[in-house]
Amino acid sequence: FGKTRKTVTKYESKSHELLTKGGFIDQVASGIFNFLPLGKRVLSKIENIIREEMNNLGAQEILMPILHPKNLWLQTSRWQNVDVLFKTKSQYGQEYALAPTHEETITPLAKRFIKSYNDLPKALYHITAKFRDEPRPKSGILRGREFLMKDLYSFHINQNDLVNFYQKVIQAYVKIFSRCGLNDIKITEASGGSFTKKHSHEFNVLTLAGEVNLIYCSACKFAQNEEIINLNKFRSCPKCEKKLMLGKAIEVGNIFDLETKFSDAFDLKFVDKNGQEKKVWMGCYGIGISRLMGAVVEVKNDDKGIIWPKNIAPFQIHLVGLDFNDSSIVSFANEVYHLLVKKYKNEVLFDDRDNVSNGEKLADSDLIGIPLRIVVSRKNKDKLEIRKREKDTIDLIALSQLSNLT
Numbered sequence: 001f002g003k004t005r006k007t008v009t010k011y012e013s014k015s016h017e018l019l020t021k022g023g024f025i026d027q028v029a030s031g032i033f034n035f036l037p038l039g040k041r042v043l044s045k046i047e048n049i050i051r052e053e054m055n056n057l058g059a060q061e062i063l064m065p066i067l068h069p070k071n072l073w074l075q076t077s078r079w080q081n082v083d084v085l086f087k088t089k090s091q092y093g094q095e096y097a098l099a100p101t102h103e104e105t106i107t108p109l110a111k112r113f114i115k116s117y118n119d120l121p122k123a124l125y126h127i128t129a130k131f132r133d134e135p136r137p138k139s140g141i142l143r144g145r146e147f148l149m150k151d152l153y154s155f156h157i158n159q160n161d162l163v164n165f166y167q168k169v170i171q172a173y174v175k176i177f178s179r180c181g182l183n184d185i186k187i188t189e190a191s192g193g194s195f196t197k198k199h200s201h202e203f204n205v206l207t208l209a210g211e212v213n214l215i216y217c218s219a220c221k222f223a224q225n226e227e228i229i230n231l232n233k234f235r236s237c238p239k240c241e242k243k244l245m246l247g248k249a250i251e252v253g254n255i256f257d258l259e260t261k262f263s264d265a266f267d268l269k270f271v272d273k274n275g276q277e278k279k280v281w282m283g284c285y286g287i288g289i290s291r292l293m294g295a296v297v298e299v300k301n302d303d304k305g306i307i308w309p310k311n312i313a314p315f316q317i318h319l320v321g322l323d324f325n326d327s328s329i330v331s332f333a334n335e336v337y338h339l340l341v342k343k344y345k346n347e348v349l350f351d352d353r354d355n356v357s358n359g360e361k362l363a364d365s366d367l368i369g370i371p372l373r374i375v376v377s378r379k380n381k382d383k384l385e386i387r388k389r390e391k392d393t394i395d396l397i398a399l400s401q402l403s404n405l406t
């Protein structure tokens with residue numbers, strides 16, 4: 001299920017083009033996408049990396065609803081104040097928000113379970129669809145009306161404990177993005193928007209497809225969102241005095257120090273050691289999972305197609321059988337496939353189509369971008385041609401060497 005496509009359509013970004021042509025996504029309407037089997041596998045791998053790192057932080061996974069009663073959003077004044085809030089009305093008259101974030105449900109939930117200092121700190125996350133009523137969704141899965149997101153919320157006895165946890169989340173995020181193949185993430189301060197008056201941090205991937213304007217240092221890790229930096233004040237890096245650069249970036253994660261904003265709105269308190277009632281301090285931490293998938297494709301591609309980082313590639317091995325009009329090659333390819341499956345389980349994609357030309361099969365394999373390609377063909381006889389997508393190197397190996405692949 002899911003085929004590569006050759007038809008000419010107008011694409012909104014490189015990732016939109018490659019993911020559509022490669023059969024990863026399929027557009028339903030502007031800003032709304034189906035994820036096909038290849039795309040779903042990538043999403044699941046990103047999700048699992050995120051789950052591992054969230055669990056390492058001591059956070060627990062839950063699942064909250066997307067449909068939020070209007071009154072919860074009135075309580076935080078965000079029903080009126082969030083301009084991209086997706087509002088909908090039941091045929092029975094009740095109004096709802098399709099949630100873009102979950103402070104409005106998690107704070108009342110926390111209130112039911114957090115009573116004393118013994119119940120703190122707590123960290124809860126979930127992975128679910130989110131909605132934004134975008135006037136002009138664009139760039140494919142980089143900015144959609146519906147998208148997949150991980151959001152984590154933390155609850156603390158005081159600001160100090162919150163700040164410590166916030167720093168740990170920054171480290172966890174760097175690790176997550178690095179495991180997804182993005183080693184050069186720019187961490188920038190940005191305004192907190194509707195979340196907080198305090199500053200927040202964004203995690204940005206430099207690419208021309210981005211919408212964020214970033215000022216960053218050519219030498220050190222200094223980076224700032226253009227919104228909040230005074231360029232006249234900083235002609236060179238304030239940290240190391242080297243040259244500052246200006247670039248476009250995609251925001252793949254953001255974290256907010258919420259202080260007691262939502263605890264105030266929902267009266268979330270705990271009783272401290274001295275028997276006194278205090279406000280709970282909160283933080284929230286998001287990663288746009290479907291956007292992250294798009295951002296990786298924006299930076300990991302060449303003129304032939306996608307180059308997936310190993311950890312989030314839809315499959316680890318792409319076995320391509322050429323010259324399938326020759327039955328001896330078909331049976332050899334099947335033998336190779338069964339050997340591979342023994343070791344690599346369901347990480348092997350087998351192109352056994354017999355109605356497609358050799359050239360098309362190889363082009364499709366470049367487009368889909370699986371890290372390791374193994375070609376069985378008439379030319380290679382009883383040898384296997386091994387090609388690494390990233391390095392574009394080709395080796396011939398014997399069948400007996402198959403178990404030594406890395």
Ligand SMILES: [Zn+2]
Binds near residue numbers: 219220222240
């Ligand atoms: Zn610097």
